[in-house]
Amino acid sequence: MEAIDFTWTQALITAALGVLCGLLNVLAAGGSLIAVPFLIFLGLPANVANATNRVAILMQNVVSTATYKHEKMLDFKADSFALLPLVLGAMVGATLAVDIDEKLLRRVIAIILVAMFFLMMKNPASWQNTTYKRPRIKNVWLQRVMYFFIGVYGSFIQMGVGFFLLAMMVLGQGFDLLKANAVKVMCILTFTVVALVIFVTNGLVMWRVGLTLACGNMIGAWLAVKYSMRLGSNRMRYVLLAALVIAATYLFIS
Numbered sequence: 140m141e142a143i144d145f146t147w148t149q150a151l152i153t154a155a156l157g158v159l160c161g162l163l164n165v166l167a168a169g170g171s172l173i174a175v176p177f178l179i180f181l182g183l184p185a186n187v188a189n190a191t192n193r194v195a196i197l198m199q200n201v202v203s204t205a206t207y208k209h210e211k212m213l214d215f216k217a218d219s220f221a222l223l224p225l226v227l228g229a230m231v232g233a234t235l236a237v238d239i240d241e242k243l244l245r246r247v248i249a250i251i252l253v254a255m256f257f258l259m260m261k262n263p264a265s266w267q268n269t270t271y272k273r274p275r276i277k278n279v280w281l282q283r284v285m286y287f288f289i290g291v292y293g294s295f296i297q298m299g300v301g302f303f304l305l306a307m308m309v310l311g312q313g314f315d316l317l318k319a320n321a322v323k324v325m326c327i328l329t330f331t332v333v334a335l336v337i338f339v340t341n342g343l344v345m346w347r348v349g350l351t352l353a354c355g356n357m358i359g360a361w362l363a364v365k366y367s368m369r370l371g372s373n374r375m376r377y378v379l380l381a382a383l384v385i386a387a388t389y390l391f392i393s
Contacts, residue, residue: 143182143345150351153177157355161199164356165324165363168301169385171196174352175298187345189296190338193331194349196297199356200328206364212321221304221322222329224283228290229330233337235295282311293327294334300327324360 156177160170171192178188207213285307293300301323308319338344 143348145181145347145351149181153181153348153351154355157195157352157357158359158362159355160195160352161356161359161361162363162366163359164196164199164301165203165320165360166366168305168323169299170356170359171298172385178348178352181348183345183348187343190335190341190343191345191349192297192352193335193338194344194346195352195356196327197331197335198353199360200324200331202357203324203360203364204328206361207321207324210364212318213325215325218322218325221282221286221307221326224286225290225293225326225330226333228287228292229294229333230337232291232294232296233334235291282307285311290330293330294337297334 156173160174162170163173164170174192174195175185175188178191179185183191204213208215289300289303289307292303304323304326305316305319308314308322309316314322335344
């Protein structure tokens with residue numbers, strides 16, 4: 140992997156961008172839609188940018204998971220229901236991502252995000268209720284299969300995986316959006332560890348850039364957890380809707 144010039148100016152911009160990405164990733168999803176193209180703009184190949192971004196994703200979710208735990212929004216034992224299929228999927232996805240060509244996949248994801256947007260608009264109550272609802276997907280094995288494929292996608296390309304996790308937890312399993320967001324960050328933390336190990340093994344991580352981005356992401360993640368507690372599920376839905384529009388638009392035009 141060829142080294143790139145990484146000036147102090149670029150480092151400051153990268154860290155500042157990381158704050159924005161950390162906020163967006165924890166409050167909704169889609170921060171990697173900003174981070175990965177920026178890393179490519181710096182001169183990193185697409186697969187290296189995809190891998191290097193995972194350093195920031197990992198550190199961001201360490202901070203947000205710890206903060207949600209401190210705020211008693213997470214119970215590691217009770218909330219670990221999705222971790223095994225996600226990890227198994229991550230092993231597959233990260234291996235595929237070593238040589239990545241994501242253009243067609245981006246278009247497919249954009250279509251799915253648009254569909255999710257209209258689903259949220261059509262049935263807002265499903266995203267706003269603060270009490271646990273009966274799951275729509277009652278078959279446990281079907282839930283595991285869906286989490287497996289989310290894990291494959293999340294490790295393969297990462298961008299927008301939070302949307303799919305939130306949809307699965309809120310619409311599929313009946314969780315309140317605020318609670319689902321807390322579990323989401325723990326899930327992403329877990330499968331990112333697996334993905335990052337595979338990327339590091341294949342020499343795809345540019346550590347100086349990744350750690351600089353991670354500094355910003357961690358600050359943004361901490362701020363986002365604190366802010367999400369004040370927003371509540373109803374207002375968080377509007378944040379998620381806005382993020383969906385931005386993410387889908389970017390994926391269509393990129």
